[in-house]
Amino acid sequence: MTTTDFSAYIDSLPKVLAGASTLFRDAGGRILIAETTYREDGKWVLPGGTIESADGETPREAARRETLEEVGLDVEPGALLTVDWVQGPSGRPPLTSYMYDGGVLDEAALGAIVLQEEELSAWRMATPEEAEEYLSPGLYRRVRAALAALEDGVCPVELVNGLPPAAGRRPTA
Numbered sequence: 001m002t003t004t005d006f007s008a009y010i011d012s013l014p015k016v017l018a019g020a021s022t023l024f025r026d027a028g029g030r031i032l033i034a035e036t037t038y039r040e041d042g043k044w045v046l047p048g049g050t051i052e053s054a055d056g057e058t059p060r061e062a063a064r065r066e067t068l069e070e071v072g073l074d075v076e077p078g079a080l081l082t083v084d085w086v087q088g089p090s091g092r093p094p095l096t097s098y099m100y101d102g103g104v105l106d107e108a109a110l111g112a113i114v115l116q117e118e119e120l121s122a123w124r125m126a127t128p129e130e131a132e133e134y135l136s137p138g139l140y141r142r143v144r145a146a147l148a149a150l151e152d153g154v155c156p157v158e159l160v161n162g163l164p165p166a167a168g169r170r171p172t173a
Contacts, residue, residue: 015093020063021048022077023146024102026110030125031143032102033134034070037121044134046099046143047071059098067102071123072114078103081146084159086138099146101155138162 023046024032033044047070051062063077077100086095113123128147132140141162149155158165 017088017093017095018051018053018059018062018098019049019095020051020059020066020098020100021046022063022067022075022100022102023081023143024073024075025104026125027104027106028125030127031131031147032071032105032113033124033126033131034115034120035122035134037117037119041136043136043139045139047073047102048099051098060100063098063100070116070120072112072116073102073105073109075102075109077101080156081149082142082155082157082159084138084142084162086161097142099142101146101150 026032031046033046035044039045047067048063049066049070051057051059052065057065060077060080064075067077068074079101080098081101082097082099084095084097084099086097088094110125115121115123126134128144131143135143138161142159145157145159145162149157160167
């Protein structure tokens with residue numbers, strides 16, 4: 001195969017987006033969530049974002065970079081908690097979302113949070129139950145699965161649209 005043929009072949013492959021986030025908790029079991037400036041639906045997120053694969057960045061590196069950029073914490077991500085295959089709405093490629101354990105933040109770390117004002121307008125610690133009100137349904141399911149994985153000591157968990165693979169599949173016609 002020539003270089004031109006290989007490039008054409010690569011260009012013809014389906015596109016998949018990839019993102020990574022970090023799940024931080026406090027001693028009381030609350031999770032760190034942040035309000036974005038860019039989401040029209042008003043839903044909050046975990047620290048995280050797009051993996052810069054063109055730069056050779058790995059999901060773990062992206063989670064660390066995004067956490068530093070968004071909330072000012074330079075924390076080496078812990079265990080991979082979930083890998084979620086998220087079917088996008090019509091016209092958007094699917095997304096593979098990696099979620100890492102950020103561990104338990106103490107008062108000093110919480111006090112060191114500095115938001116990236118271009119993307120985030122607020123942060124808070126929320127109980128898992130409170131987080132349901134703030135997070136999109138898919139992210140909320142992913143967070144619940146990650147917390148269960150941490151509690152059970154079974155990581156990572158494979159998800160489809162935030163659910164175990166069979167439950168998360170879209171019905172076929």
